[in-house]
Amino acid sequence: MSDHLEELRERISELDPTIYPLFSIEFGDAVIAVPLDDLLVTMHRLRELGFDRLGMVTAVDRPEFFVLVYRLHSRALSAGLFVKAKVHKEDPVAPSMFEVWPAADWQEREVFDLFGIDFEGHPDLKRIFLPDEFEGHPLRKDYDHPRVIRRPDYI
Amino acid sequence: MALVDRIGTSLERTPGGGIILTSVDALVDWSRGQSLWAMPMGTACCAMEFIAASFSKFDYDRLGTFPRPDPRHCDVMVLAGTITEKMKPAIQRLWDQMPEPKWAIAMGNCTVSGGIFYYDSYSVVRGADEFIPVDVYIAGCPPRPESLIDAVMQLRELVHEESIAPGKRRERNTKLPRSKAEANERMEAMRTPESDGPHAPAKVVNKEFPSDVIADEGGEV
Amino acid sequence: MTLEIESKEATHDTDGLPVEELVVNIGPSHPSTHGVGRVVVHLDGEVMTHVEPIVGYLHRGIEKMSENRTYLQVVPLTDRLDYVGSMYANWAYCRAVERLAGISVPERAEYLRVIVCELQRIASHMMALGSAAGDTGAATMFIYTFDERERIIEAFEELCGSRLTYNYVRPGGVSFDVPEGWLDNVLAFCAAHRDKLTEMDKLFFGNVIAKGRLKGIGVLSAEDAVAWGASGPVARGSGVNWDLRKHDTYSVYPRFDFDVPTGSNGDAYDRGRVRLFECYESCRIIEQAISQMTEGPVKTPLPRLLRPAPGEAYSHIESARGSLGVYVVSDGTPRPYRMHVRSPAFCNLALLKILAPGHMLADLVAVMGSLDPVFGEVDR
Numbered sequence: 001m002s003d004h005l006e007e008l009r010e011r012i013s014e015l016d017p018t019i020y021p022l023f024s025i026e027f028g029d030a031v032i033a034v035p036l037d038d039l040l041v042t043m044h045r046l047r048e049l050g051f052d053r054l055g056m057v058t059a060v061d062r063p064e065f066f067v068l069v070y071r072l073h074s075r076a077l078s079a080g081l082f083v084k085a086k087v088h089k090e091d092p093v094a095p096s097m098f099e100v101w102p103a104a105d106w107q108e109r110e111v112f113d114l115f116g117i118d119f120e121g122h123p124d125l126k127r128i129f130l131p132d133e134f135e136g137h138p139l140r141k142d143y144d145h146p147r148v149i150r151r152p153d154y155i
Numbered sequence: 156m157a158l159v160d161r162i163g164t165s166l167e168r169t170p171g172g173g174i175i176l177t178s179v180d181a182l183v184d185w186s187r188g189q190s191l192w193a194m195p196m197g198t199a200c201c202a203m204e205f206i207a208a209s210f211s212k213f214d215y216d217r218l219g220t221f222p223r224p225d226p227r228h229c230d231v232m233v234l235a236g237t238i239t240e241k242m243k244p245a246i247q248r249l250w251d252q253m254p255e256p257k258w259a260i261a262m263g264n265c266t267v268s269g270g271i272f273y274y275d276s277y278s279v280v281r282g283a284d285e286f287i288p289v290d291v292y293i294a295g296c297p298p299r300p301e302s303l304i305d306a307v308m309q310l311r312e313l314v315h316e317e318s319i320a321p322g323k324r325r326e327r328n329t330k331l332p333r334s335k336a337e338a339n340e341r342m343e344a345m346r347t348p349e350s351d352g353p354h355a356p357a358k359v360v361n362k363e364f365p366s367d368v369i370a371d372e373g374g375e376v
Numbered sequence: 377m378t379l380e381i382e383s384k385e386a387t388h389d390t391d392g393l394p395v396e397e398l399v400v401n402i403g404p405s406h407p408s409t410h411g412v413g414r415v416v417v418h419l420d421g422e423v424m425t426h427v428e429p430i431v432g433y434l435h436r437g438i439e440k441m442s443e444n445r446t447y448l449q450v451v452p453l454t455d456r457l458d459y460v461g462s463m464y465a466n467w468a469y470c471r472a473v474e475r476l477a478g479i480s481v482p483e484r485a486e487y488l489r490v491i492v493c494e495l496q497r498i499a500s501h502m503m504a505l506g507s508a509a510g511d512t513g514a515a516t517m518f519i520y521t522f523d524e525r526e527r528i529i530e531a532f533e534e535l536c537g538s539r540l541t542y543n544y545v546r547p548g549g550v551s552f553d554v555p556e557g558w559l560d561n562v563l564a565f566c567a568a569h570r571d572k573l574t575e576m577d578k579l580f581f582g583n584v585i586a587k588g589r590l591k592g593i594g595v596l597s598a599e600d601a602v603a604w605g606a607s608g609p610v611a612r613g614s615g616v617n618w619d620l621r622k623h624d625t626y627s628v629y630p631r632f633d634f635d636v637p638t639g640s641n642g643d644a645y646d647r648g649r650v651r652l653f654e655c656y657e658s659c660r661i662i663e664q665a666i667s668q669m670t671e672g673p674v675k676t677p678l679p680r681l682l683r684p685a686p687g688e689a690y691s692h693i694e695s696a697r698g699s700l701g702v703y704v705v706s707d708g709t710p711r712p713y714r715m716h717v718r719s720p721a722f723c724n725l726a727l728l729k730i731l732a733p734g735h736m737l738a739d740l741v742a743v744m745g746s747l748d749p750v751f752g753e754v755d756r
């Protein structure tokens with residue numbers, strides 16, 4: 001497993017030295033942590049490197065910030081890769097990946113719906129799962145609604 | 156108002172009409188109960204078991220229950236699957252489009268009480284009886300197709316209890332108890348001598364409830 | 377949520393006659409939308425000009441719910457995701473938890489997982505083919521395919537006591553070993569199933585009406601398939617040879633000899649046919665797995681409360697609909713901090729709006745059927 005990741009690290013350092021310093025291995029997965037401002041540029045580069053599939057877009061609500069998580073796959077390099085970027089809680093705006101991979105279309109709408117992160121440049125950003133009049137973004141940790149009954153702790 | 160209803164009203168007014176009414180009731184209930192066409196309101200996993208029930212192995216067509224995805228043709232709405240807040244208006248509208256007399260079967264825990272999604276979910280409606288008067292509840296996640304067949308048989312018995320005369324109409328229970336005290340009260344109400352058989356709850360459930368529980372049911376039966 | 381749709385203004389055609397764009401709403405309760413899908417179609421005459429799928433009618437918040445369950449209690453929730461193929465979500469989630477907590481899985485359990493998942497693939501494809509055929513008018517096909525599915529469901533019931541929500545794959549293995557004689561039954565099923573598949577191929581895909589309805593409908597190019605994140609039979613129908621069992625292999629799949637069927641035209645017909653051929657391959661895998669299997673334990677003993685170290689894990693498997701990924705984040709407590717499901721049906725259904733325009737309204741159900749959405753998984 002780790003051999004594979006080292007190989008990927010080498011390939012990336014050969015192919016694109018600008019991405020290389022961002023590369024790290026976390027919990028047995030290749031991760032590229034990018035500042036939000038460079039996200040779009042880095043994604044364009046990665047796409048040129050051969051990461052032609054955008055597998056997953058999601059977010060994690062950490063206490064101080066949101067983490068945007070992208071999972072990329074490359075058939076040419078036969079590798080998978082995480083790209084992570086931190087998004088501020090006060091002003092949750094991120095660039096849309098729609099122009100890089102159209103696959104981001106619905107998945108970004110989902111993140112917008114459930115986390116309330118705005119994607120700049122998305123062609124049709126609106127709620128996807130929840131009704132338009134729904135208030136709040138349920139996957140945020142601080143989401144609370146009188147309708148929700150919390151499960152009692154049995155364990 | 157359908158013809159049968161008019162017959163019912165006038166028979167009730169006629170002196171001695173009660174005797175004829177009983178026979179007419181028997182005929183009408185028999186014919187209604189033998190072909191309960193089902194409107195498949197399949198929203199989630201339970202819909203798979205609903206489909207299974209209508210296919211070769213279980214084949215509930217033989218009970219005269221035929222799935223027909225058109226509200227205007229159906230007598231009974233089978234609510235199979237989780238109902239979300241977003242789906243609720245659509246189901247409500249389909250239910251309103253179904254012509255009287257109509258019945259509803261809540262198939263699966265989700266439509267009974269919210270089931271596995273009762274806790275923590277922000278979008279699931281906890282039980283179809285929040286907005287539709289349900290006649291037969293089937294527990295299970297998902298219930299087996301046989302339970303659906305059983306529910307149809309129980310629904311038939313309910314149908315057979317009905318009368319076309321407005322004065323003899325059965326009141327329907329629409330709500331699950333929302334508190335423990337209410338549930339206990341209802342359990343007491345259900346403990347009548349004739350309700351001790353194995354199928355007791357389904358038969359008696361609609362008869363014995365105190366009227367305040369039934370009060371806010373929309374529309375007539 | 378309103379069910380109303382705004383209507384469009386009338387325009388004029390070349391002869392000055394008023395032409396009104398017709399907006400048709402299909403669903404959310406429609407027999408051809410495979411559940412609670414809703415599609416708003418803009419029509420010019422009978423030709424679709426703009427198609428917008430609207431999802432979310434089955435959004436149950438499983439991801440949020442799992443944040444308040446222990447790691448083992450999430451397994452039953454994953455059953456309800458893809459209710460046509462429950463085993464996959466079980467497996468994908470369990471693999472993620474195993475990676476997170478460093479749990480090893482006995483070899484026999486891996487083989488059993490492969491067997492049940494390949495059976496599940498057949499069951500799921502039978503459902504997909506049957507309902508797609510039923511939508512396009514071949515109701516007989518549905519009865520044949522459903523019969524085959526029913527046999528597999530019976531086998532699963534014998535194995536784990538449930539017809540639909542199996543909860544069979546658990547972190548650290550599977551819940552039970554197989555009952556006596558079960559594997560022989562499965563082998564007998566596979567042998568009989570091949571003949572049935574050939575029959576179905578002739579019945580439906582050899583039928584001139586089915587060819588007329590499906591060929592050239594909803595053509596997806598290979599580039600689009602990759603760029604839009606399509607996976608599973610939808611991508612393979614367009615000739616994208618991408619199957620996680622082969623190309624990002626997991627479990628004991630490298631030990632089996634099987635092919636990945638791909639289509640060439642990327643139309644609804646090819647996508648359907650790829651599903652049919654995958655069933656043959658699944659039979660092959662099952663037979664090899666049963667012959668290679670050895671005795672042994674099926675479960676690693678685990679504490680009732682898993683407390684993985686803070687970290688995160690992603691695991692994906694090839695489900696009947698495509699690459700199903702589960703992303704689990706742990707913060708060291710007994711409950712997942714975050715659980716996300718990368719749903720193949722969701723990504724594939726997003727293609728509807730580029731595949732359907734240009735075709736007749738009646739072809740919408742053919743395109744939709746060939747994408748095989750399961751709304752439990754689309755909406756989660």
Ligand code: SF4
Pocket residue numbers: 199200201202235236237262263264265266270271295296297298456541
């Ligand atoms: S009761 Fe269970 S099987 Fe039925 S819809 Fe609800 S979760 Fe699915």
